[in-house]
Amino acid sequence: MGRVLADQILFAQRGSSAEVEEGRAFAPKFDADGLLTCVATDAGSGEVLMVAHMNAQALANTIATGEAWYFSRSRQSLWRKGETSGHVQRVVEMRVDCDQDAVWIKVEQAGPGACHTGRRSCFYRAVPVGEGAKTSVRLEFRDAEKAFDPHDVYGGGTKPEG
């Protein structure tokens, strides 16, 4: 392989704001729970597929393997995207934001969708805003057709991922 292993990957210590924002050292800022936010978009369409979290191990695994790993807050465990469904995400590019507390990955999504509900994206409902806002907010389904049957992919039982 010749690839770097996840356990060999080193993150830098946090420096000054100038160093964090204008430097080339990767010094991710994990929150009190040891997590940073990750946004995954479809590398082709640009659509936001999901928002999830990574701990240091998930981040290192993603960098080393080029496939998305996350940390499930609900299950408190490391999670390779697609480990149950086969719907892995190949990372085409990873970006980090100015203060390095969020990453954006552009991915090639394997299979029909990213969402455990069977949709392509987790963001299949709109919230009316501005002129369309209502006192009692009602969501509007949008791009919400099911791309696959989650029972076929995940089986019954509890939510497998996320």
Add this chain to the structure above:
Amino acid sequence: MGRVLADQILFAQRGSSAEVEEGRAFAPKFDADGLLTCVATDAGSGEVLMVAHMNAQALANTIATGEAWYFSRSRQSLWRKGETSGHVQRVVEMRVDCDQDAVWIKVEQAGPGACHTGRRSCFYRAVPVGEGAKTSVRLEFRDAEKAFDPHDVYGGGTKPEG
């Protein structure tokens, strides 16, 4: 105006997973700090501009006004995007994800950029992954040209937003 006021907006109580995921009630899941994650993308290009947080007030303000409001974790205060810079974000569409702990807003970004460092997007550095991964991660500047001079817009002193 005839518009709904932010203080009139009602969020629903959290129901079962089926209700949260497949229903039309908007029951945002705020974390232990009272925040949910917001991803802002450029409505035209699809580029991720920034990732920030909203508390209930920021979310209600955004829905009522159609302009992005956030909650600054560092300053612990409500923040109307563009209040200092003039770089407001008009929300073209708001989406919520399956478990309703994240929103995605597609925005028309006023002014040259969203990032307090002077870039169009906060995500102006890439992290090499997969075959390009290195043990000691070095960031690569990408789409990192300054769109404006932050000193001209924000003045000196501390980071004004975020």
